[in-house]
């Protein structure tokens with residue numbers, strides 16, 4: 001997998017070591033929690049779970065595949081789904 005190419009397709013994500021990270025700022029706290037709730041549905045569907053740090057209406061997300069010791073397609077699949085959820089909520 002070409003990580004650099006994947007990152008070009010997901011400009012809101014940046015690589016930090018073995019992870020990709022993005023920050024989402026929602027319009028308000030309840031919306032931020034709804035975004036987390038919808039991410040949880042996708043995470044369960046993929047059996048792939050982000051680290052999520054909730055700070056009022058700002059979410060810090062990190063993805064990696066611990067099982068494989070680094071980034072895999074699953075990280076980028078979930079990242080794209082997270083982007084769609086964020087966009088839907090104006091975040």
Ligand SMILES: C[C@H](O)[C@H](O)[C@H]1CNC2=NC(N)=NC(=O)C2=N1
Nearest residue numbers: 047048049050064065066067068
């Ligand atoms: C046993 C279970 O399949 C694993 O723990 C899964 C669950 N969700 C996961 N999520 C993420 N982000 N990385 C993993 O390696 C991972 N592993």
